[in-house]
Structures are given as structure tokens and as C-alpha cells.
Amino acid sequence: MEKPLILITNDDxxxxxxxxxxxxxxxxxxxxxxxxxTSARSGMSSAMTVNSPLRIVxxxxxxxxxxxxxxxxxVDCVKLALHTxxxxxxxxxxSGINHGSNAGNSVIYSxxxxxxxxxxxxxxxxxxxxxxxxxxxxxxxxxxRYIERITKAVINKCLPADVALNVNFPAKVKxxxxxxxxxxxxxWTEEYQQFTDPHGKPFYWLTGEQINEEPDATDTDLYxxxxxxxxxxxxxxxxxxxNAIASLAQLL
Amino acid sequence: MEKPLILITNDDxxxxxxxxxxxxxxxxxxxxxxxxxTSARSGMSSAMTVNSPLRIVxxxxxxxxxxxxxxxxxVDCVKLALHTxxxxxxxxxxSGINHGSNAGNSVIYSxxxxxxxxxxxxxxxxxxxxxxxxxxxxxxxxxxRYIERITKAVINKCLPADVALNVNFPAKVKxxxxxxxxxxxxxWTEEYQQFTDPHGKPFYWLTGEQINEEPDATDTDLYxxxxxxxxxxxxxxxxxxxNAIASLAQLL
Numbered sequence: 001m002e003k004p005l006i007l008i009t010n011d012d013x014x015x016x017x018x019x020x021x022x023x024x025x026x027x028x029x030x031x032x033x034x035x036x037x038t039s040a041r042s043g044m045s046s047a048m049t050v051n052s053p054l055r056i057v058x059x060x061x062x063x064x065x066x067x068x069x070x071x072x073x074x075v076d077c078v079k080l081a082l083h084t085x086x087x088x089x090x091x092x093x094x095s096g097i098n099h100g101s102n103a104g105n106s107v108i109y110s111x112x113x114x115x116x117x118x119x120x121x122x123x124x125x126x127x128x129x130x131x132x133x134x135x136x137x138x139x140x141x142x143x144x145r146y147i148e149r150i151t152k153a154v155i156n157k158c159l160p161a162d163v164a165l166n167v168n169f170p171a172k173v174k175x176x177x178x179x180x181x182x183x184x185x186x187x188w189t190e191e192y193q194q195f196t197d198p199h200g201k202p203f204y205w206l207t208g209e210q211i212n213e214e215p216d217a218t219d220t221d222l223y224x225x226x227x228x229x230x231x232x233x234x235x236x237x238x239x240x241x242x243n244a245i246a247s248l249a250q251l252l
Numbered sequence: 253m254e255k256p257l258i259l260i261t262n263d264d265x266x267x268x269x270x271x272x273x274x275x276x277x278x279x280x281x282x283x284x285x286x287x288x289x290t291s292a293r294s295g296m297s298s299a300m301t302v303n304s305p306l307r308i309v310x311x312x313x314x315x316x317x318x319x320x321x322x323x324x325x326x327v328d329c330v331k332l333a334l335h336t337x338x339x340x341x342x343x344x345x346x347s348g349i350n351h352g353s354n355a356g357n358s359v360i361y362s363x364x365x366x367x368x369x370x371x372x373x374x375x376x377x378x379x380x381x382x383x384x385x386x387x388x389x390x391x392x393x394x395x396x397r398y399i400e401r402i403t404k405a406v407i408n409k410c411l412p413a414d415v416a417l418n419v420n421f422p423a424k425v426k427x428x429x430x431x432x433x434x435x436x437x438x439x440w441t442e443e444y445q446q447f448t449d450p451h452g453k454p455f456y457w458l459t460g461e462q463i464n465e466e467p468d469a470t471d472t473d474l475y476x477x478x479x480x481x482x483x484x485x486x487x488x489x490x491x492x493x494x495n496a497i498a499s500l501a502q503l504l
Contacts, residue, residue, distance in 0.1 A: 178504065203305040232500065236493045238357075238437075248484065249431075
């Protein structure tokens with residue numbers, strides 16, 4: 001029997017430490033192809049490159065398997081991997097390990113999770129892994145046993161049809177355990193810092209802080225991450241509000 | 253009583269005809285602010301600009317109200333509008349009229365709908381309008397009465413909490429009516445065209461065709477658009493697969 005084919009991508013780029021830890025930790029479980037952006041593409045969501053061409057460059061010398069850099073978004077990487085690069089359909093797609101949180105409402109902006117939704121829409125079991133630290137020197141070791149456990153379970157087909165996973169790990173702590181939960185309702189405050197350029201004209205830079213709108217709810221990712229647990233949120237690409245169809249058919 | 257404040261954005265840029273038709277058709281319903289990308293930003297999904305500054309430039313001379321160009325994504329436009337540009341919280345956010353379809357699974361890649369989800373997460377009733385034609389000379393007149401009807405209903409608070417609308421119009425036909433429905437399960441085929449540059453190196457350009465995976469289902473947007481109806485899909489930003497939480501808690 002062929003080994004499982006493992007497609008790995010991210011939004012921090014092929015040089016980010018997180019993707020290399022991930023590739024090394026899962027290499028015993030299958031044949032690894034890394035296909036990731038040439039440079040960091042954070043906050044890219046499910047963006048794709050429509051109006052310019054894309055290049056694929058293989059880089060050699062990685063013991064975990066093959067590595068390809070694409071000068072596009074995470075979704076571009078997944079599309080090109082499936083269309084052009086991979087020798088066959090992958091058995092699993094892993095995205096990450098992201099340097100930074102994708103918990104709460106961050107999932108909708110996340111390029112890491114954009115790649116995961118792309119995999120899910122193609123019918124491939126897909127998982128995003130993220131560590132709650134933006135540092136390039138972050139310590140990922142506490143994540144390892146959870147990543148091995150989840151990846152093995154997903155290769156062994158634990159995921160329902162259309163469902164993917166958004167896994168987040170607390171940083172700089174001993175991880176207590178793992179909770180399957182929902183994304184916390186959250187928003188961002190103070191989203192822009194205003195500057196004035198040398199010519200007296202204003203410009204704006206995105207910043208801000210994520211606020212958990214339901215801090216007392218004990219079934220959310222932000223709650224459990226705050227208790228030093230890894231959070232596992234099952235997600236789907238389809239955003240149809242099925243429950244609202246009948247009432248809106250009356251009101252519109 | 254103050255007139256409703258109407259925020260309008262898009263992903264085709266401030267110069268696209270679609271956004272000007274939209275602004276003109278709703279100007280009698282409230283005070284209009286257009287805040288849209290400086291140039292076309294298609295396929296941007298919920299992408300936001302993290303690593304570079306943003307500029308806001310007001311352009312004058314529009315009879316429908318005020319117009320601001322932002323050199324960022326549709327989500328950047330909504331965030332900056334709410335944070336910096338608008339005099340108060342808007343009563344409604346409209347995005348479009350997009351030049352091109354956002355039906356089926358296109359919604360996840362759509363910058364038009366990225367702006368709508370951003371509005372919905374901020375608690376603002378939000379609607380995306382799209383015409384199934386990419387032409388800059390497309391005839392939008394058939395859409396007008398539906399846009400007026402839906403916009404009025406949404407200003408009058410017909411939307412359930414957290415629910416936004418993805419409205420698509422068939423092009424070059426007499427529109428028969430309007431159906432509230434779900435997004436069709438769909439995928440894209442032949443996604444890349446391969447070229448060879450003058451130096452003999454390959455490059456790839458996104459292309460392809462959307463395939464309706466359930467052509468016989470009579471409750472989808474792609475079905476009704478094919479019958480010359482406008483489709484209205486209620487959508488939510490949150491992608492948590494709530495139904496999968498309990499079973500995955502056992503399996504992982």
C-alpha cells in the first residue's frame with residue numbers, strides 16, 4: 001500500500017520555522033510535499049491571485065520530503081499543488097504551524113485557514129495548526145504530541161464530510177490538554193494607529209486587540225486557550241445560514 | 253430623525269460602474285458614504301493589509317454623497333470606514349454591484365463578500381450584490397428594483413442577528429423573480445493555464461469553470477440563476493461546525 005501523501009502549506013512562507021517543525025514531525029506518517037508561499041502572506045484569508053501569473057520553484061535539500069515555493073497566497077499554493085505539483089491526490093492537508101493565533105474570529109482573516117478551507121472544499125481532510133506566539137523563535141515543542149495525535153486521527157479518517165479543523169496552541173506554557181469547542185464570538189478594538197508622514201499627510205496601520213465577547217462561556221476556543229488547553233474547532237467552508245432561508249423568503 | 257447612514261463598498265474599485273449605479277439607486281434611502289478600493293481587488297476574500305500602511309483619499313463631485321478611495325482590500329475599506337471615516341455607525345453596509353458572479357462556492361473567494369462578512373461581524377446589516385457579467389459595460393438596470401426592495405427591507409431590520417445576504421443577478425436576461433436559497437455545492441475545473449516565458453520557464457495563470465455538483469437540487473443559487481431568477485443566500489461569518497463538536501470530542 002502506498003504511504004499517505006501529506007500536503008503541507010502555511011501563510012508565513014517556506015522559510016518560517018513552524019512549517020519545518022510540522023514537516024519533520026509528520027514525515028514518518030507519509031510522503032511529505034511542502035508547497036508554501038515564497039514569503040510571509042499573513043491576513044490573506046481565502047484570497048487568490050487572479051490578475052497576475054504564478055511561479056513555482058522547487059528548493060532541494062530537505063530531509064522531510066520535497067519543498068516548493070509559490071509566489072502567491074496560501075490558496076494559490078493549494079490550488080497549484082492539486083493541479084500541477086502533486087503526483088496524486090493528497091490524503092491530508094496540513095497548514096501551519098502558524099506563528100500567531102487563529103482563534104476566535106481570526107479564522108476568517110487567516111491565510112493558514114484559507115488553505116484549510118480550500119482543501120476541505122476539494123474533499124481533502126484538512127487541519128490548520130497555530131501557536132499563540134508571533135515570534136520566529138517560538139518554542140513549538142509543547143505542540144508536538146497533539147499534532148502527532150490529531151494528524152494520525154485525521155489520516156485514519158476521523159473527520160465527518162466537509163469538516164476541517166482549526167487547532168490552536170497556547171504559547172510559553174505547559175499544555176494541560178485538548179478541548180474540541182467552538183470559536184468564541186469576538187471582535188477587535190482600536191484597529192488602526194494613525195501616523196503623519198514627513199509631508200504632513202496621514203497614513204494608517206492595522207493594529208488592535210482581540211476581545212472575547214463571551215468570556216464566561218466555557219465552550220469556546222478563547223476560553224480554553226486561556227486555561228492553557230489546546231483548542232480544536234471543527235469548521236466548514238460553506239457559510240449559508242440555512243436556518244434563515246424560510247423566514248427571509250417571507251420577509252423579502 | 254436622522255436619515256439612515258449607508259456605507260457602500262466593493263472589490264472592483266471606486267471607478268467601477270457597478271458601485272456608482274448602487275450609490276445612485278439607494279441615495280434617496282439615506283446618507284451615502286462610498287469607501288472602496290482605489291483599484292480592482294478581485295478574489296481578495298477577507299484579506300486585510302497587515303504589513304503596510306493605508307491611505308485614504310476623498311474624491312469630490314459625486315451627487316450621491318461622499319466617496320473615499322483606500323489603497324487596500326475591501327475589508328480594509330470597511331475597517332477604516334468604521335474606525336476613521338464615517339461620522340457615526342452605519343445603519344447598513346452594501347457591497348457591489350460586483351462585476352461577476354459570487355454564487356456557489358465563489359463566496360469564499362469574494363472580496364465583495366469579504367466586506368459583507370466584515371460588516372456582519374461588526375453587527376451591521378450587510379448585503380452583497382453581484383451581477384453575472386464581468387463586463388464593465390454590463391447592463392445593471394434589471395437589478396434595480398430588486399436592489400431597492402432588498403435594501404429597504406434590510407434598513408427596516410428584516411435580517412436575523414449575524415445573518416447577511418449574498419444576492420446574485422443573472423445577466424442579459426429579463427429577471428423572472430427572486431428566490432431565497434442556499435449556495436450550491438460547486439468546484440472549479442481546469443484551474444490553471446500554463447505558459448512558457450521567453451526564457452523557457454513555466455508560469456501559471458488562474459482560470460477555470462465553476463461546476464455545480466448538484467444540478468438537480470432545486471433549492472440552490474446556481475439552479476435559480478440558471479432559471480433567470482435573482483438568488484438571495486443568507487450567510488454567516490462564523491464557520492464553526494457545531495454539529496461535529498460532540499463526535500470529534502470522542503474521536504480525537
